[in-house]
Amino acid sequence: MKAINEAENISSRIRKDRVFLGLVVFFSVITVSPIILIISKLIEKGYKQLSFGFLVEKTPDTMEAMTAIANNELIPGGIVNGILGTLLMVAMAAVIAIPIAIITGVYLYENQGKWLANITRNVSDILQGVPSIVLGLISYLWVVKYVTNGFSALAGSVSLAIMMLPMIVRSTEETLKMIPQTLKEAGLALGIPYWRVLTGILIPTGFSGLMTGILLAVSRVIGETAPLMLTALGSRAINMNISKPTSAIPLLIWEFYNDPNMVDMIWSSSLLLMIIVLAFNLTAKQFAANRK
Amino acid sequence: MNTNILQVKDPILAIENLSVAYDKNVAVKDVTVGIKKNTVTAIMGPSGCGKSTLLRALNRMHELYENIHTTGSVTLNGEDIFKMSAIKLRRQTGMVFQRPNPFPTMSIYDNVIAGYKLNGINQKKQERDEIVERSLRDVALWDEVKDSLTKKGTFLSGGQQQRLCIARALAFNPEIILLDEPTSALDPVATSKIEDLLITLKEHYTIIMVTHNMSQAARISDYSLFMYLGELVEYGKTKNMFTNPQDRRTEEYLTGKFG
Ligand SMILES: Nc1ncnc2c1ncn2[C@@H]1O[C@H](COP(=O)(O)OP(=O)(O)O)[C@@H](O)[C@H]1O
Numbered sequence: 023m024k025a026i027n028e029a030e031n032i033s034s035r036i037r038k039d040r041v042f043l044g045l046v047v048f049f050s051v052i053t054v055s056p057i058i059l060i061i062s063k064l065i066e067k068g069y070k071q072l073s074f075g076f077l078v079e080k081t082p083d084t085m086e087a088m089t090a091i092a093n094n095e096l097i098p099g100g101i102v103n104g105i106l107g108t109l110l111m112v113a114m115a116a117v118i119a120i121p122i123a124i125i126t127g128v129y130l131y132e133n134q135g136k137w138l139a140n141i142t143r144n145v146s147d148i149l150q151g152v153p154s155i156v157l158g159l160i161s162y163l164w165v166v167k168y169v170t171n172g173f174s175a176l177a178g179s180v181s182l183a184i185m186m187l188p189m190i191v192r193s194t195e196e197t198l199k200m201i202p203q204t205l206k207e208a209g210l211a212l213g214i215p216y217w218r219v220l221t222g223i224l225i226p227t228g229f230s231g232l233m234t235g236i237l238l239a240v241s242r243v244i245g246e247t248a249p250l251m252l253t254a255l256g257s258r259a260i261n262m263n264i265s266k267p268t269s270a271i272p273l274l275i276w277e278f279y280n281d282p283n284m285v286d287m288i289w290s291s292s293l294l295l296m297i298i299v300l301a302f303n304l305t306a307k308q309f310a311a312n313r314k
Numbered sequence: 315m316n317t318n319i320l321q322v323k324d325p326i327l328a329i330e331n332l333s334v335a336y337d338k339n340v341a342v343k344d345v346t347v348g349i350k351k352n353t354v355t356a357i358m359g360p361s362g363c364g365k366s367t368l369l370r371a372l373n374r375m376h377e378l379y380e381n382i383h384t385t386g387s388v389t390l391n392g393e394d395i396f397k398m399s400a401i402k403l404r405r406q407t408g409m410v411f412q413r414p415n416p417f418p419t420m421s422i423y424d425n426v427i428a429g430y431k432l433n434g435i436n437q438k439k440q441e442r443d444e445i446v447e448r449s450l451r452d453v454a455l456w457d458e459v460k461d462s463l464t465k466k467g468t469f470l471s472g473g474q475q476q477r478l479c480i481a482r483a484l485a486f487n488p489e490i491i492l493l494d495e496p497t498s499a500l501d502p503v504a505t506s507k508i509e510d511l512l513i514t515l516k517e518h519y520t521i522i523m524v525t526h527n528m529s530q531a532a533r534i535s536d537y538s539l540f541m542y543l544g545e546l547v548e549y550g551k552t553k554n555m556f557t558n559p560q561d562r563r564t565e566e567y568l569t570g571k572f573g
């Protein structure tokens with residue numbers, strides 16, 4: 023009698039296990055399917071257009087595109103103006119944001135519990151929640167109106183840099199907090215001044231963590247469109263002058279969207295953008311894994 | 315005057331009325347003691363009695379934390395340690411921690427020379443080589459690592475890492491070496507190597523070591539300090555203290571009644 027009960031019990035448990043496993047798989051698939059659908063769609067629609075020329079040629083004008091479509095050819099040209107613009111603005115944003123954010127992160131780490139540090143941390147968190155278009159607006163008010171007197175790559179970079187700040191501040195503080203206190207004490211006990219302990223011991227020790235934060239911040243702002251619309255504006259020409267309007271990959275995607283002749287370019291540009299963002303993300307993951 | 319506290323003539327380190335408090339909690343109370351040059355002095359006592367707190371006052375580690383307040387005076391070779399620059403003091407007092415903590419991004423070589431390099435002291439390569447070799451020989455690690463100086467310090471075994479940390483502390487030729495339970499994270503073989511090492515090192519250095527291992531104190535120390543609830547209860551030759559403790563609390567601790 024007891025044996026039978028037990029057998030029933032076990033088989034019902036196995037059934038429950040199966041149901042549970044089924045649910046887990048089901049929800050996992052739901053979670054990952056959007057990204058798979060996105061990537062496969064981008065590849066399907068974008069790969070044709072994605073040639074070497076696409077990476078090194080400027081955006082065609084709408085007449086060229088129309089002619090090509092009428093002749094059943096691929097749209098000529100590429101998005102090198104956007105690629106270089108993104109490179110310029112993101113690099114400049116990183117150069118602006120990284121030192122400020124790391125110094126702030128160090129300050130927060132060294133002043134745990136102090137009121138000014140707490141305020142700074144909260145403000146930084148709030149900044150992280152500010153919609154990116156608002157940051158674009160602020161950069162417009164500061165830089166476009168007063169510094170470059172017109173739309174410019176610099177203004178774009180400033181809006182992206184403000185976006186990057188809180189992410190890097192956070193990751194710097196968290197990374198430093200994970201480093202054993204005795205490493206810092208050991209450095210100071212050798213009579214090494216604090217700033218050299220910081221630059222020679224703590225930052226190298228936390229390098230992977232800092233890089234993870236920086237790369238994730240970069241990959242986050244690469245795809246930003248809204249703030250650039252209000253600051254960098256866009257350009258069909260290659261521009262490396264930081265005080266002039268400049269293109270960017272996401273800006274081009276927006277422009278292509280608004281031009282019926284350019285629709286095919288949307289997909290290839292998005293595919294390229296996606297590849298770049300993924301590359302940054304995967305590299306960041308690699309650094310995070312190195313933290314062991 | 316407390317007769318259970320030995321008076322040392324010409325101490326290298328003279329601690330007078332030293333008190334240390336964490337916020338309002340006084341962890342070291344009015345300690346007065348002189349440390350003799352070229353000896354091993356053990357700081358003993360039950361857990362939480364203030365051994366580490368006393369040791370860390372001696373290289374002004376407490377200054378890193380705003381909630382810690384130190385009063386009293388300490389002189390090193392007659393010079394007030396609270397009046398000299400912390401950097402100068404810390405070059406004259408090496409510190410070794412409970413767990414081996416080599417700098418993880420640095421090679422064995424760079425760990426030993428870190429004090430010089432990170433202080434921006436310019437040296438010829440040959441000078442650096444000599445310091446590294448001398449320091450590693452001092453801790454009997456040279457033969458084990460001389461072919462792998464460029465490897466990370468963290469690849470070494472725990473005992474080797476701790477000897478590397480001692481070498482790092484010796485590189486500046488300090489007057490005093492402060493060690494806080496340096497063998498508590500090590501196996502018996504590594505422990506006995508470090509104990510032997512400390513005995514040879516006292517020829518050139520003055521060693522102050524916190525330990526809660528009584529037999530270790532008995533094996534290697536010349537003088538012992540016994541602390542209880544933040545107070546210095548007894549100080550004297552280790553031999554005398556173990557054979558004939560003056561204070562009842564010392565006796566109870568040494569006979570294992572508490573601790
Ligand atoms: N960082 C700290 N903050 C507050 N109290 C501390 C701190 N470190 C130690 N203490 C307190 O000071 C007393 C002595 O500690 P410690 O010197 O570490 O003892 P020991 O090394 O003898 O075990 C203990 O009561 C402990 O709780």
Ligand SMILES: [Mg+2]
Pocket residue numbers: 365366367494524
């Ligand atoms: Mg302790």
